[in-house]
Amino acid sequence: MKLSTLLLRIVLACAALMVLLPLLWTLLNAFKTNADLLVNTPKLIFTPVWDNMQYVLGRRSVARALTNSLVICSSAVAMGALLGVPAAYVIARVKNRLTREAQFFALSLRFLPPVAVAIPMMVIWLGLGFYDTRFALIVTYMTITISITVWLSIPAFERVPIAVEEAARVDRLGPYATFFRVALPIARPQILAAIAFSFILVWNEFLLAMMLSTSKARTLPVVASEMSQLGMNVPWGVLNAAVVLLSLPPLILLAVAGAGMNSVFSRKSTQD
Amino acid sequence: MATVECRNLCKSYGSHEVIRNFNLSISDHEFIVFLGPSGCGKSTILRMVAGLEEITGGDLFIGGARVNDRDPGDRGIAMVFQNYALYPHMSVRENITFALERAGTSRDEIRRRLDPVVETLGLDIYLGRKPTELSGGQQQRVAIARAMIKTPEVFLFDEPLSNLDAKLRGHLRVEIARLHRALNTTSVYVTHDQLEAMTLADRIVLMNQGRIEQMGTPEEIYSRPATVFTAGFIGTPSMNFFSLDAGEGRLRNADIDLAAPFPLRAGKVTLGIRPGAIRLVPEGTPDAIAATVERDEFHGDMRLISLNAGAESFMVSVPAATRLSEGERVLAHLDPASLHVFDAESGQRLGD
Amino acid sequence: MRVGRSLPYVFLGPALLVLVILAAVPTLYAVNLSLQNRTLSAPQAEYVWLANYLKLFSDDRFLNALWVSLKWEVLTVSATMAVGIGLAIAMFEAATRRWRMILSVLFIIPVLLPRVCAAFVWKFSFHPLYGAVTWPVRALTGQTPDVLAHPWGAMLTVAFVDVWQWGLFFAVIILKLMEALPPQPIEAARIDKAKGWEIHRFVTLPMLKLPLISLLLVKAIESLRSFDLVYVMTRGGPGVSTETLDMYAYSQGFIEAGNISYASSMAVIMMVLTVILFTSIWKRLNK
Numbered sequence: 001m002k003l004s005t006l007l008l009r010i011v012l013a014c015a016a017l018m019v020l021l022p023l024l025w026t027l028l029n030a031f032k033t034n035a036d037l038l039v040n041t042p043k044l045i046f047t048p049v050w051d052n053m054q055y056v057l058g059r060r061s062v063a064r065a066l067t068n069s070l071v072i073c074s075s076a077v078a079m080g081a082l083l084g085v086p087a088a089y090v091i092a093r094v095k096n097r098l099t100r101e102a103q104f105f106a107l108s109l110r111f112l113p114p115v116a117v118a119i120p121m122m123v124i125w126l127g128l129g130f131y132d133t134r135f136a137l138i139v140t141y142m143t144i145t146i147s148i149t150v151w152l153s154i155p156a157f158e159r160v161p162i163a164v165e166e167a168a169r170v171d172r173l174g175p176y177a178t179f180f181r182v183a184l185p186i187a188r189p190q191i192l193a194a195i196a197f198s199f200i201l202v203w204n205e206f207l208l209a210m211m212l213s214t215s216k217a218r219t220l221p222v223v224a225s226e227m228s229q230l231g232m233n234v235p236w237g238v239l240n241a242a243v244v245l246l247s248l249p250p251l252i253l254l255a256v257a258g259a260g261m262n263s264v265f266s267r268k269s270t271q272d
Numbered sequence: 273m274a275t276v277e278c279r280n281l282c283k284s285y286g287s288h289e290v291i292r293n294f295n296l297s298i299s300d301h302e303f304i305v306f307l308g309p310s311g312c313g314k315s316t317i318l319r320m321v322a323g324l325e326e327i328t329g330g331d332l333f334i335g336g337a338r339v340n341d342r343d344p345g346d347r348g349i350a351m352v353f354q355n356y357a358l359y360p361h362m363s364v365r366e367n368i369t370f371a372l373e374r375a376g377t378s379r380d381e382i383r384r385r386l387d388p389v390v391e392t393l394g395l396d397i398y399l400g401r402k403p404t405e406l407s408g409g410q411q412q413r414v415a416i417a418r419a420m421i422k423t424p425e426v427f428l429f430d431e432p433l434s435n436l437d438a439k440l441r442g443h444l445r446v447e448i449a450r451l452h453r454a455l456n457t458t459s460v461y462v463t464h465d466q467l468e469a470m471t472l473a474d475r476i477v478l479m480n481q482g483r484i485e486q487m488g489t490p491e492e493i494y495s496r497p498a499t500v501f502t503a504g505f506i507g508t509p510s511m512n513f514f515s516l517d518a519g520e521g522r523l524r525n526a527d528i529d530l531a532a533p534f535p536l537r538a539g540k541v542t543l544g545i546r547p548g549a550i551r552l553v554p555e556g557t558p559d560a561i562a563a564t565v566e567r568d569e570f571h572g573d574m575r576l577i578s579l580n581a582g583a584e585s586f587m588v589s590v591p592a593a594t595r596l597s598e599g600e601r602v603l604a605h606l607d608p609a610s611l612h613v614f615d616a617e618s619g620q621r622l623g624d
Numbered sequence: 625m626r627v628g629r630s631l632p633y634v635f636l637g638p639a640l641l642v643l644v645i646l647a648a649v650p651t652l653y654a655v656n657l658s659l660q661n662r663t664l665s666a667p668q669a670e671y672v673w674l675a676n677y678l679k680l681f682s683d684d685r686f687l688n689a690l691w692v693s694l695k696w697e698v699l700t701v702s703a704t705m706a707v708g709i710g711l712a713i714a715m716f717e718a719a720t721r722r723w724r725m726i727l728s729v730l731f732i733i734p735v736l737l738p739r740v741c742a743a744f745v746w747k748f749s750f751h752p753l754y755g756a757v758t759w760p761v762r763a764l765t766g767q768t769p770d771v772l773a774h775p776w777g778a779m780l781t782v783a784f785v786d787v788w789q790w791g792l793f794f795a796v797i798i799l800k801l802m803e804a805l806p807p808q809p810i811e812a813a814r815i816d817k818a819k820g821w822e823i824h825r826f827v828t829l830p831m832l833k834l835p836l837i838s839l840l841l842v843k844a845i846e847s848l849r850s851f852d853l854v855y856v857m858t859r860g861g862p863g864v865s866t867e868t869l870d871m872y873a874y875s876q877g878f879i880e881a882g883n884i885s886y887a888s889s890m891a892v893i894m895m896v897l898t899v900i901l902f903t904s905i906w907k908r909l910n911k
């Protein structure tokens with residue numbers, strides 16, 4: 001093996017460890033007592049305890065935040081998919097000035113700085129009496145989910161061959177049936193990946209959630225961040241446990257979406 | 273079964289006119305092939321017949337009824353696409369039966385119709401597979417099965433074999449011919465492959481720049497091309513052309529001097545002759561052209577010789593056993609019965 | 625092709641309507657707010673027109689935040705691109721197919737983690753007393769290094785976490801782009817005896833110029849979302865050394881003064897800057 005290859009492999013190994021070690025370390029820390037955690041020399045060997053997890057899971061605020069996160073994110077994602085996927089289909093199929101502008105508009109919403117949305121939104125929801133409700137967050141998040149779903153679904157529909165849709169028309173399918181029975185099933189794996197991605201975005205969202213809620217509609221990231229402010233003694237073990245719980249859904253989605261994408265790739269390779 | 277009639281069909285994209293006043297009437301059971309160079313509008317007409325492309329002018333009748341405004345599904349047609357256009361998310365069986373299910377055909381009826389179709393095309397063992405798990409030829413067979421099972425009034429094919437390799441193409445061509453003989457459904461078939469056109473067609477419609485250049489049986493088109501374009505487009509190796517002056521019963525230019533095959537008015541003409549109608553003759557034969565051998569291509573069953581006579585160059589096909597060396601001087605004789613004479617200006621055929 | 629008469633309106637209309645409302649209402653509202661002197665505590669307000677904007681430009685903290693945001697953008701975008709390209713080339717050159725797959729999955733994980741989580745993971749790792757990263761320094765020198773207490777240390781550490789999330793992710797995307805390139809030019813360069821780095825310097829990277837610029841733009845847009853990291857790791861500190869625009873707007877509007885109108889005027893300036901800038905760049909790129 002050449003020296004340069006060896007060096008590059010070392011670099012790659014370091015990068016891989018930079019991902020793995022902090023995550024595994026956090027996982028370990030989630031099962032340490034504070035006595036095991038707050039030591040000068042980090043400990044690898046210790047007796048694992050379930051206390052941190054139990055504390056996190058047992059807290060009322062966490063349970064409520066988990067429900068909030070789930071309800072808010074899945075509603076916003078569902079609305080995003082419901083409105084965004086059909087819109088993406090039209091943008092992919094009808095090419096004119098309006099659809100081009102619509103495509104760019106969906107993207108440009110991402111240019112808006114979150115604070116710039118959060119401040120007026122807060123005043124608006126306060127004025128309407130919806131401040132600190134799930135409804136307010138769902139509607140606000142729809143900006144994110146719709147635009148991302150549209151943006152990522154367009155290429156998925158563009159890859160559906162037009163001839164297949166024409167064949168469907170010859171087989172007596174109307175435009176709507178063509179969408180539901182032909183275009184959507186064919187593009188499904190990528191559409192699902194797009195929807196999963198929009199879920200991850202809102203699941204991880206922090207700033208809007210913090211500024212648009214105070215207690216009732218608090219989501220998990222906000223509650224997790226608040227745990228570091230429980231007095232002077234930062235409960236690091238609890239914090240690590242919260243981090244682990246909060247990170248699980250995106251990783252699970254990665255696994256699911258990854259499997260979906262893999263099947264797409266393998267199918268493509270057999271076609272070529 | 274049905275007739276198809278195009279009356280003054282026009283198609284334009286915006287202000288760009290692609291087809292103008294296209295007239296064609298296809299009788300029942302006929303197998304029509306649209307042939308022509310790329311971009312001449314073959315697919316456009318086929319797709320207008322199918323209803324996939326809006327008709328911007330004229331009338332289209334299928335089975336006597338005007339269908340301009342009918343949806344593709346209601347025209348009684350079935351179509352086989354160039355890239356197969358199978359539904360990738362359905363199995364082969366579902367692909368074939370989808371249209372019947374949509375039309376509300378009963379389950380028993382579908383099964384009854386599926387069996388013979390599947391058997392004819394040899395698809396039995398693939399029924400459970402997805403299209404992506406089939407080879408190109410198998411996919412195209414599924415596409416044909418999908419069209420066949422509908423028992424349509426008219427079959428439409430848009431270059432169905434052009435994505436396949438030469439051998440498979442030959443094989444499926446024979447299969448399509450056999451199917452047509454068995455089903456006898458009116459068919460319109462688009463291709464730019466001469467061999468497909470010649471072997472399949474009852475009638476060839478040769479197109480050029482959105483117009484019909486010539487229409488007729490394969491024999492007619494081959495042996496009596498109506499224009500220079502047709503003469504040059506049909507036949508491999510392609511026809512030789514000479515620009516000559518007609519007058520005094522002769523055709524001549526600086527290097528060539530021939531007897532005219534029939535009386536001609538004085539003027540410029542284009543003379544065409546296929547390489548196979550030229551023979552190399554011994555020294556001293558009258559009315560022959562003196563030429564030198566420029567190149568010699570071996571084609572297996574024959575040789576194609578490029579000859580030079582002054583500024584003119586032309587091709588002759590000779591038996592493969594003939595031995596000629598480059599630069600050799602020969603005499604070429606043009607068979608008078610195989611001469612095609614065209615008006616140089618209009619490109620139209622002269623004489624009979 | 626024809627997609628039916630009603631379908632385009634039925635499918636595209638609602639989404640566009642909702643998006644336009646969700647975009648226009650807050651934007652106009654922010655502009656309106658920024659022209660008043662509204663605070664969280666007092667609902668009564670009057671129009672002060674451009675006073676907030678004028679005040680901004682004599683506000684040292686705002687100018688500092690502008691400067692910090694600029695530093696943040698340049699730092700994270702360039703570091704992300706460098707790490708992404710470097711690791712992608714390393715994978716392309718030195719990893720087998722199998723390992724490319726494994727590394728790709730690994731490298732995608734950080735960007736999917738909630739930013740709050742990433743911030744905590746690294747904040748604890750850099751903890752002066754108990755952190756795993758700082759442990760070697762502790763063990764060797766006996767000192768307790770607190771990088772987050774140092775102005776540049778804090779900036780670099782937060783930027784590091786951002787690059788940890790995005791740089792690795794970009795490496796995967798750039799690798800996929802490189803794999804999709806036609807192999808002939810690279811092979812031709814090999815035949816011309818180009819060295820490994822020369823192939824990438826003169827063949828692959830120039831061929832990827834447009835997608836790389838798009839990626840850079842995407843990162844520039846995503847770098848605007850620095851709030852979560854900064855909030856969890858430093859709260860803008862030490863002092864105001866990591867106080868980006870959104871952090872400052874947040875503390876003006878919520879924590880310190882509840883000065884919503886003032887914060888709004890900042891938000892409006894950010895909106896104008898980013899939307900105009902990115903729109904013009906993006907349109908020019910995709911022309």
Ligand SMILES: Nc1ncnc2c1ncn2[C@@H]1O[C@H](COP(=O)(O)OP(=O)(O)OP(=O)(O)O)[C@@H](O)[C@H]1O
Nearest residue numbers: 285288290308309310311312313314315316317464
């Ligand atoms: N959507 C369109 N807009 C504008 N012009 C078009 C469009 N579709 C086709 N054309 C033009 O119409 C003409 C005929 O196209 P058509 O597809 O019928 O050609 P064809 O004979 O099928 O060629 P090929 O053998 O290459 O398939 C071409 O010159 C093409 O440029």
Ligand SMILES: [Mg+2]
Nearest residue numbers: 314315316431
């Ligand atoms: Mg065509």
